Amino acid sequence: METHTNGTSTVWPETEAGKRVKARLAEDRTLEAFDRLLQRIDTLETAVTNLTLLMQQGPGLMAMAGDMVDEAYREADAQGVRLDERFGVALQLAEKVTQPQVAEKLDALLKVGDQLPGMIAMTVDMMDEGMRKAIANGFDPQTLADTASAANSALTKAKAEAPAKVGGVFGLLRSLKDPDRQKGLGFLMNFLKHFGRNI
Secondary structure, eight states: OEEOTTSOEEOGGGSHHHHHHHHHHHSHHHHHHHHHHHHHHHHHHHHHHHHHHHHHHHHHHHHHHHHHHHHHHHHHHHTTOOHHHHHHHHHHHHHHHTSHHHHHHHHHHHHHHHHHHHHHHHHHHHHHHHHHHHHHTTOOHHHHHHHHHHHHHHHHHHHHSOOOOOOSHHHHHHHTTSHHHHHHHHHHHHHHHHHHHHO
16 A cells, blocks of 8 residues: 555555556466466476485485495406506606697697598598609500419419429520410510510
């Protein structure tokens, strides 16, 4: 209730300000805002309840975690694993890694690692270009592979056989009547001809 200077009294909802407040309270967005506020209060109350429970259980949880750590330490010790030594080594390693000069080297290594894909791509491009030029100049990789395979097969078979008995110059001439030897000698003569032309 509000009292005016002339002695009359007015109930606040009937004042201009009260009417504006009532109008605002009747709006949907105001009611939705109140609803959201009440939901947040409920959520806050749940969070406080959970926090209270957690604080009540805290000592027990800490004790349980301590027991688990102790048990793990005992098991490791029983298996001959000295955790304190390993922690000491880990700390020494951490100290070395964090030294400025080591950190600079690691940083440089990481930078090289970042550049590595580009360097590999550039090397592959150079090899491709070199191979294209070689092929354009008459190099045939398939012929090289076939010849290398034939040579490897011939070496393997020749090593498995007993050495051929030649018995002098006439024996050598007789052995040249073999068609396979004639074919190999012909290939060698062709190779020598083309090799001599290119040098």
